[in-house]
Amino acid sequence: MKVVIMGCGRVGARVASLLDHTGNHVTVIDVDSRSFRRLPAGFRGETTIGTGIDEDVLRRAGIEDADAFIAVTNGDNRNIMAAQVARLIFDVPEVVCRIYDPVREDTYRRLGLTTVCPTTTVSAIILDQVMRASSEKAGPRGGSD
Amino acid sequence: MYVIVAGGGKVGFYLSQHLLADGHEILLIERNADRVVEINEVLGAVAIAGDAAEASTLVAAGAPRADVVVAVTGEDEDNLVICQVAREKFHVGRTIARVNNPKNEHLFRMLGVDVTVSQTNYILNLIEQAIPDRSFVHLISLRHEDLAIVDAKVSETSAVAHRAIGEIELPQNTAIAAIARGANLIVPSPATELLPGDDIIAVAHQDQEDALRRLLV
Numbered sequence: 001m002k003v004v005i006m007g008c009g010r011v012g013a014r015v016a017s018l019l020d021h022t023g024n025h026v027t028v029i030d031v032d033s034r035s036f037r038r039l040p041a042g043f044r045g046e047t048t049i050g051t052g053i054d055e056d057v058l059r060r061a062g063i064e065d066a067d068a069f070i071a072v073t074n075g076d077n078r079n080i081m082a083a084q085v086a087r088l089i090f091d092v093p094e095v096v097c098r099i100y101d102p103v104r105e106d107t108y109r110r111l112g113l114t115t116v117c118p119t120t121t122v123s124a125i126i127l128d129q130v131m132r133a134s135s136e137k138a139g140p141r142g143g144s145d
Numbered sequence: 146m147y148v149i150v151a152g153g154g155k156v157g158f159y160l161s162q163h164l165l166a167d168g169h170e171i172l173l174i175e176r177n178a179d180r181v182v183e184i185n186e187v188l189g190a191v192a193i194a195g196d197a198a199e200a201s202t203l204v205a206a207g208a209p210r211a212d213v214v215v216a217v218t219g220e221d222e223d224n225l226v227i228c229q230v231a232r233e234k235f236h237v238g239r240t241i242a243r244v245n246n247p248k249n250e251h252l253f254r255m256l257g258v259d260v261t262v263s264q265t266n267y268i269l270n271l272i273e274q275a276i277p278d279r280s281f282v283h284l285i286s287l288r289h290e291d292l293a294i295v296d297a298k299v300s301e302t303s304a305v306a307h308r309a310i311g312e313i314e315l316p317q318n319t320a321i322a323a324i325a326r327g328a329n330l331i332v333p334s335p336a337t338e339l340l341p342g343d344d345i346i347a348v349a350h351q352d353q354e355d356a357l358r359r360l361l362v
Contacts, residue, residue: 053222055248077198077222080229084256103200104226107234 004029004066004092006052006082007073011098013038015070020045027061030073052082055089068094076101083113146170149211149237151197151227152218153180156243156264160217162188172206176218198226200234208235217243225249228258280362283354284346291351294322297361299343305361311335318350319357 001024005016008030017040020026026045029052030036036047050057052071063069069086071079076099083097096114099105105117146169150157153175161171165188173192175181184192195202197216208214214231216224221244228240244250244263253261274282274296282296299306305313310321310333324331325344331337339345349357 053249054246055252075222077220077226081222081225085252088255089252101199103234104198104230107200107230111229111233 001025001067002062002065003027003068003070004058004061004063004086005070005072006030006079007071008035008038008047009072009074010038012070012072013040015072016045017043027066029057029061051078053078053085055085058082058085058090063090063092066090066092068092068096071095071097076104080104080108080113083108087113146212147207147210148172148213148215149174149197149203149206149208149231151214151216151224152243153177153184153192154217154219156217157215158184158188160215161191165189165191174202174206198223198230200230203231203235208237211235211237213237213239213241215241215243219245221245221249221253225253225256225258228253229256232257281358286351287348293349293351293354295347295349295354295357297345297347297358299339299341299345300362301341303339303341303362305339306341308339309335310337310339313339313360316349316353316356316360319353320348322346322348 003019003024004027005012006029008028012028016026016028020043027048028036028045029048029050031051033049048057048061052058063086069092071082073079079097079099083095086092087095096116098116098118099108100119102117102120105115109115148164148169148171150161150171150173153173157173161173164171171191173184174195174197175184175192176196178194181192181194193206197203208231214228214237216227218224224242228242231237232240239259241260241262242253242258244253244261247263247265250261250263270283273279280298280300284294284296286293321333323346324333324337325346326340345361347357
């Protein structure tokens with residue numbers, strides 16, 4: 001599978017590394033070449049410097065025959081715009097977009113983007129852990145009374 | 146009319162000032178709180194600090210009752226998302242976006258922004274018009290039907306020189322609106338003869354601009 005990833009932060013670099021490791025062809029885009037240092041030593045994929053909201057940069061990264069596009073920069077709006085370019089202009093079959101703001105995430109999910117919202121996901125996990133911990137604590141104590 | 150302006154740079158500031166003077170109700174959203182203080186000192190309490198792409202900011206700004214949302218920040222991705230959120234979430238009837246990179250104009254319109262303003266294209270057009278001896282200049286784009294007004298200078302070797310307008314077969318969806326000959330404005334009729342040096346002001350469908358250029362220049 002050919003995958004283009006926009007944003008080489010912690011998540012971008014990790015996803016790139018995992019996909020590369022499982023035999024996919026990966027190209028990572030980032031505005032800052034220093035970000036590519038996050039990629040592991042044995043990374044066989046490619047890197048492109050530039051912003052993924054620019055069609056020409058996406059073309060250089062091989063978006064035209066990509067099977068998937070992943071937008072994981074720090075900017076919600078940049079991810080949203082790039083994801084829409086990938087989907088509407090380049091017809092990329094699988095487009096995933098990270099959006100931190102839950103309201104914006106909801107809006108664009110309704111508009112048909114595949115979205116990931118770390119804010120709601122991580123909050124839910126943390127909440128779940130806290131609730132579990134408190135119920136475990138409450139459990140034995142309740143029993144001993 | 147109630148207008149929400151997103152982005153308090155020079156464009157946002159002067160636009161708000163202008164609309165206020167026209168008697169409209171304005172709310173300006175600017176991310177930088179210091180800039181908000183500055184703007185409010187000049188324009189009165191019209192600006193609030195916040196991220197205009199954030200739904201809570203738009204709620205505080207009264208987006209559901211806004212007639213128009215204008216996004217004029219320096220970042221295209223922000224302008225796009227502000228307009229899309231205003232439209233999808235708050236059903237704002239008209240959204241206008243400034244496009245910093247002319248490449249994005251088409252995309253913005255595809256994605257539902259009602260009006261796009263590309264300052265780069267405007268500046269290019271103005272400079273193009275100011276360069277002497279340009280034979281074919283795109284003067285303005287009319288949004289509604291993808292029409293443009295162009296200015297074509299008839300050359301000595303042009304196929305239409307010394308011919309009457311009635312004899313010329315113009316490309317489809319084009320019309321000669323006026324002829325500037327020296328200081329005179331000529332309202333064209335089928336009998337009007339075109340002369341080398343004439344400036345032809347024509348309305349053309351944007352697809353036909355090249356055909357018109359080949360014919361007239």
